[in-house]
Amino acid sequence: MATISATSATFGASLKPCFKNNKLVQVTGGTSTTLKMVRAGWGKNVFPALRTSRFNVCCAAKPETVQKVCEIVKKQLALSDETELTPESKFAALGADSLDTVEIVMGLEEEFGISVEEESSQNITTVQEAADLIEKLVQKKPEA
Template sequence: MAAITTGSAVSFARPAKASSVSSVSFAGLRKDNVAFPLQPATQRFTVLRAAKQETVDQVCNIVKKQLVLAEGTEVTGSSKFTDLGADSLDTVEIVMGLEEAFDISVEESSAQSIATVEDAAELIDKLVAAK
């Protein structure tokens, strides 16, 4: 509680609660809190994937097998495990299958960052190269 003084009287008031905050932006402020006009974005960035195509293909096959997907179900590098119907247990089993197939060991923190086939393939290539 905060003390509020009025003349010689002191009263206590509860701090106000924020009713809802959807977002906060500091984009228009500098360190000295002076606003400046924002410049339009003129650059675009391209993310280069480092995974070998053969690794992506192997991961696709392992994912199809682990999830027992119907014949003809398309699995590509950009396929998300959740979109293919995988839950957290399925994802753990996929990672275990990848560890066995590629003779690698995936740390738990790295396994949690895998969301797509491409993510898995990149991690595999990195771990195989480090051996």
């Protein structure tokens, strides 16, 4: 048997959501925002292979970081300004090979003053993954 639960919360402060219609946006102004979360689960004996599956939506990176990553990707891949990049944009789908991905990572390191380990750089396949990794490394970076 499937179970579904929903919760919602209203915040008085103006929030800046990361996505609207699968596009990166910033919302300014407004006095309240309502967030809704829906959780779906399966009973013990229904679809046992799906019991451990989880659906996560994560927007850890700041919109500014995602925007800078998009700019660097466009520059490294020589994409036109009209090319629309979203956080879900995959480097391979944009025509990047492994060397292009290395150059993108090098551009990110230079722009943000960070150092990305080789094993971490091999796991970066989308704009969002790159932005999330940058946020994580910037937080770990010691203060100068």
